[in-house]
Amino acid sequence: xxxxxxxxxxxxxxxxxxxxxxxxxxxxxxxxxxxxxxxxxxxxxxxxxxxxxxxxxxxxxxxxxxxxxxxxxxxxxxxxxxxxxxxxxxxxxxxxxxxxxxxxxxxxxxxxxxxxxxxxxxxxxxxxxxxxxxxxxxxxxxxxxxxxxxxxxxxxxxxxxxxxxxxxxxxxxxxxxxxxxxxxxxxxxxxxxxxxxxxxxxxxxxxxxxxxxxxxxxxxxxxxxxxx
Numbered sequence: 001x002x003x004x005x006x007x008x009x010x011x012x013x014x015x016x017x018x019x020x021x022x023x024x025x026x027x028x029x030x031x032x033x034x035x036x037x038x039x040x041x042x043x044x045x046x047x048x049x050x051x052x053x054x055x056x057x058x059x060x061x062x063x064x065x066x067x068x069x070x071x072x073x074x075x076x077x078x079x080x081x082x083x084x085x086x087x088x089x090x091x092x093x094x095x096x097x098x099x100x101x102x103x104x105x106x107x108x109x110x111x112x113x114x115x116x117x118x119x120x121x122x123x124x125x126x127x128x129x130x131x132x133x134x135x136x137x138x139x140x141x142x143x144x145x146x147x148x149x150x151x152x153x154x155x156x157x158x159x160x161x162x163x164x165x166x167x168x169x170x171x172x173x174x175x176x177x178x179x180x181x182x183x184x185x186x187x188x189x190x191x192x193x194x195x196x197x198x199x200x201x202x203x204x205x206x207x208x209x210x211x212x213x214x215x216x217x218x219x220x221x222x223x224x225x226x227x228x
Contacts, residue, residue: 004122004123005122005123005125005209006122007205007208007209008208009201009204009205009207009208010121010122010133010205010208010209012201012205013118013133013198013201013202013204013205014118014119014121014122014205016194016197016198016201017111017114017115017118017136017140017198018115018118018119019194020111020115020140020191020194020195020198021108021111021112021114021115022115023187023188023190023191023194024104024107024108024111024147024187024188024191024192024195025108025112026184026187027184027185027187027188027191028063028101028104028105028108028184028188029062029065030062030065030182030183030184030187031060031061031062031065031066031067031082031184032060032062032067032182032183032184032185033060033061033062033063033154033181033182033184033185034060034061034062034158034163034166034167034176034179034180034181034182034185035058035059035060035179035180035181035182036058036059036060036061036166036167036178036179037058037166037167037168037177037178037179038056038057038058039056039057039058039059057069059166060182061085061162061163061166062184063092063097063100063101063104063154064084064085064086064092064097064101065082065083065084065085066082066083066084066085067080067081067082068080068081069081085162089101093157093160093161093162093163094156094157094159094160094162094163095157096153096154096156096157096160096173097153097154097157097160099149099150099153100150100151100153100154100157101150102150103146103147103149103150103153104146104147104150104151104188106143106146107143107144107145107146107147107150107195108143110139110140110142110143110146111140111143111195113139114136114139114140114143117132117136118136121133121136121205121209125206125209125210131206131210133202133203133205133206133209134202134203134206136202137198137199137200137201137202137203137206138199140195140196140198140199140202141195141196141199143195144192144195144196144199147188147191147192147195148192151185151188151189151192154185155173155174156173156174157173158171158172158173158174158175158176158177158179159171159172159173159175163179164177166179167179
């Protein structure tokens with residue numbers, strides 16, 4: 001018989017697991033890893049109504065995504081265009097970024113799997129006499145290691161030609177040049193820290209769902225058990 005067990009600690013662990021997975025996924029897909037040096041937006045259509053110059057803009061570059069500003073000749077305005085600059089994995093700008101993409105993708109796949117499984121831990125707490133919380137915590141620790149490897153390798157690719165086009169000639173491995181780091185990089189770091197917090201907190205979720213109070217309510221025949 002399935003016993004639905006909900007505790008504050010198990011619910012908090014589930015919510016954190018879902019948030020971490022989404023945060024890492026969104027960061028990975030974003031173009032806002034590097035914010036390029038400011039570029040002038042001179043009018044290219046000869047329309048004097050714009051004064052010949054537009055406000056400078058800063059293009060952004062991600063692991064395989066980028067955002068630039070394009071000019072519409074007929075409408076005399078500029079819009080941001082975002083999309084992948086690499087049509088295949090081999091076209092990613094740097095070998096280090098290719099390795100980063102692999103490690104981050106592996107970590108994110110694990111985190112998304114754990115996030116999905118965590119939803120069902122309210123009903124199923126063990127498989128083959130193994131605690132799901134402990135298994136998921138171990139997987140989150142492994143995912144965190146993959147994320148760390150990816151984040152360590154990422155700055156090593158700042159010296160590639162693509163990054164130098166955005167950051168200037170002074171950009172090199174672990175040196176930003178004229179670029180600055182975007183929100184996606186900081187989100188990935190924050191998500192990595194939270195991943196390890198989730199891995200540690202999974203043990204607390206296991207303790208909460210197997211406590212004496214839970215066992216007493218199970219023995220009383222309750223199928224829905226909610227404990228603060």
